[in-house]
Amino acid sequence: xxxxxxxxxxxxxxxxxxxxxxxxxxxxxxxxxxxxxxxxxxxxxxxxxxxxxxxxxxxxxxxxxxxxxxxxxxxxxxxxxxxxxxxxxxxxxxxxxxxxxx
Amino acid sequence: xxxxxxxxxxxxxxxxxxxxxxxxxxxxxxxxxxxxxxxxxxxxxxxxxxxxxxxxxxxxxxxxxxxxxxxxxxxxxxxxxxxxxxxxxxxxxxxxxxxxxxxxxxxxxxxxxxxxxxxxxxxxxxxxxxxxxxxxxxxxxxxxxxxxxxxxxxxxxxxxxxx
Numbered sequence: 001x002x003x004x005x006x007x008x009x010x011x012x013x014x015x016x017x018x019x020x021x022x023x024x025x026x027x028x029x030x031x032x033x034x035x036x037x038x039x040x041x042x043x044x045x046x047x048x049x050x051x052x053x054x055x056x057x058x059x060x061x062x063x064x065x066x067x068x069x070x071x072x073x074x075x076x077x078x079x080x081x082x083x084x085x086x087x088x089x090x091x092x093x094x095x096x097x098x099x100x101x102x
Numbered sequence: 103x104x105x106x107x108x109x110x111x112x113x114x115x116x117x118x119x120x121x122x123x124x125x126x127x128x129x130x131x132x133x134x135x136x137x138x139x140x141x142x143x144x145x146x147x148x149x150x151x152x153x154x155x156x157x158x159x160x161x162x163x164x165x166x167x168x169x170x171x172x173x174x175x176x177x178x179x180x181x182x183x184x185x186x187x188x189x190x191x192x193x194x195x196x197x198x199x200x201x202x203x204x205x206x207x208x209x210x211x212x213x214x215x216x217x218x219x220x221x222x223x224x225x226x227x228x229x230x231x232x233x234x235x236x237x238x239x240x241x242x243x244x245x246x247x248x249x250x251x252x253x254x255x256x257x258x259x260x261x262x263x264x265x
Binding site for chain 2: 002004036037038039040042045050055079083086087090091092093095096097098099100
């Protein structure tokens with residue numbers, strides 16, 4: 001991911017704790033955003049905010065995960081919703097895929 | 103590109119004349135990313151074939167729509183107030199989202215045309231063959247950052263738009 005300003009972010013722990021359990025969402029698909037050297041960090045943050053309706057700290061947390069770890073699992077959803085999110089992310093030319101959550 | 107003011111939910115930008123012409127040139131490059139470029143999944147499940155086709159069709163439709171929007175955006179007489187030295191461009195927040203998609207297509211597509219260099223930060227030596235792609239990639243980024251910074255100036259409490 002092409003660097004812009006490095007934000008100081010904290011993970012949205014409260015939101016994470018409220019995430020649905022695996023059994024509530026079977027069959028599950030995870031939506032992954034992969035790192036690349038071309039998408040700007042501020043742009044990726046903006047897209048996460050826009051597509052998922054996240055507040056900036058949560059969007060920045062996932063953006064930095066992509067940047068530092070090579071990928072970030074953004075959401076776990078049904079097949080249809082995961083497809084929808086991949087479409088939305090690819091519409092913005094982000095490198096996003098969905099995988100079955102084994 | 104300089105953000106001047108927000109007026110009746112419309113963002114007004116000042117662009118110098120050369121900058122305005124460069125902005126037009128960059129937008130007219132769209133689309134640069136080749137069709138059916140992105141996989142839906144990295145796994146090889148058979149079910150993915152049909153879903154991949156649907157995704158490719160949806161993205162192709164989006165490209166057609168964006169291409170039409172680019173043309174109508176650039177030919178809208180109300181959009182640009184042009185003087186001898188500058189232009190004032192008026193856009194809504196929704197139009198800025200569309201512009202960000204278009205500009206990033208130009209940026210990522212130009213990067214692909216450069217051979218998808220993997221070095222970070224992207225430090226590519228300009229040569230005669232790669233200069234146009236390098237120019238488009240960097241210029242698209244400059245306009246993108248201006249739009250994002252402006253969108254981030256939204257009043258406190260304003261929720262990000264969901265798609």
